[in-house]
Amino acid sequence: MNSSTIQNSKFVEKFTIIVAKLGNEIHLRSLRDAFSTLMPLYILAGCAVLVNNTIFS
DSSP states (O other), rough: HHHHHHHHHHHHHHHHHHHHHHHHHHHHHHHHHOOOOHHHHHHHHHHHHHHHHHTTT
């Protein structure tokens, strides 16, 4: 491996540790779960508006 790959690997390892700590934060985890729960509802609502405006205009 060349020196840039080694430095990149060290950066990725440190970045992964920091991101793992942030990912385990309870407040951020609850926000992530809430958005992942609501996202399908937003998609369905968008499809309903699309069908309403195209078919039932």
